[in-house]
Amino acid sequence: MKNVSIFLAFFVFTVFVNAQTKKNVEDHQVQLGLPVPAILYEKGLGKNTTATIEFVAGFGLRGCSGCETDFGIFPTFRGQFRYYYNMDRRLDKGKNISGNSGNYIAMLMVYQDENPIFGDLELAESVFGVGPVYGLQRTYRRGFFYRLEGGVGYFETESEDGLGLFLGARVGWVLGKRR
Numbered sequence: 001m002k003n004v005s006i007f008l009a010f011f012v013f014t015v016f017v018n019a020q021t022k023k024n025v026e027d028h029q030v031q032l033g034l035p036v037p038a039i040l041y042e043k044g045l046g047k048n049t050t051a052t053i054e055f056v057a058g059f060g061l062r063g064c065s066g067c068e069t070d071f072g073i074f075p076t077f078r079g080q081f082r083y084y085y086n087m088d089r090r091l092d093k094g095k096n097i098s099g100n101s102g103n104y105i106a107m108l109m110v111y112q113d114e115n116p117i118f119g120d121l122e123l124a125e126s127v128f129g130v131g132p133v134y135g136l137q138r139t140y141r142r143g144f145f146y147r148l149e150g151g152v153g154y155f156e157t158e159s160e161d162g163l164g165l166f167l168g169a170r171v172g173w174v175l176g177k178r179r
Contacts (some may be wrong), residue, residue: 010083022047024047024091025101030175031172031174035055041054049084050082052078054077073118074113080106081106082131083104099139101145103135106125106127107130109129109130114126126157127169133150135138135150145161147169
């Protein structure tokens, strides 16, 4: 629980930090994502930097022949500090940067709780992870977006810790008005 408190305090603090420069990134945007339901809020902090916080509803299923099938929908919280490193180059080439379309490097923090929101399947332990990721995000005229990211991170549970991979893919829609 200590890690969750640090995680939330870190992101609340950064939402209030705001640089006084002309931004290439959106001031703020909300995304609804699939294939698993997700909602993300992204706040522009500087010319090419943002902070994001995302709630993902993960699904788990366990069953076998001759035993009862259990399922669970688990809350996962993700937060990132992103630096979009190719925004100026995209602008020079006449490419779209609306909806924060660009490539980024980020520091990702993730927390998944062991207790389900719905269902009776319980995970063995909660998981906390942190590490750098590389990603790309593209947003199109009608708000459709896709995002791919990957990296290596440090993961910790109550009984063990170690290195692992962050891999993510998301499609969805950006809500509201963009540039």
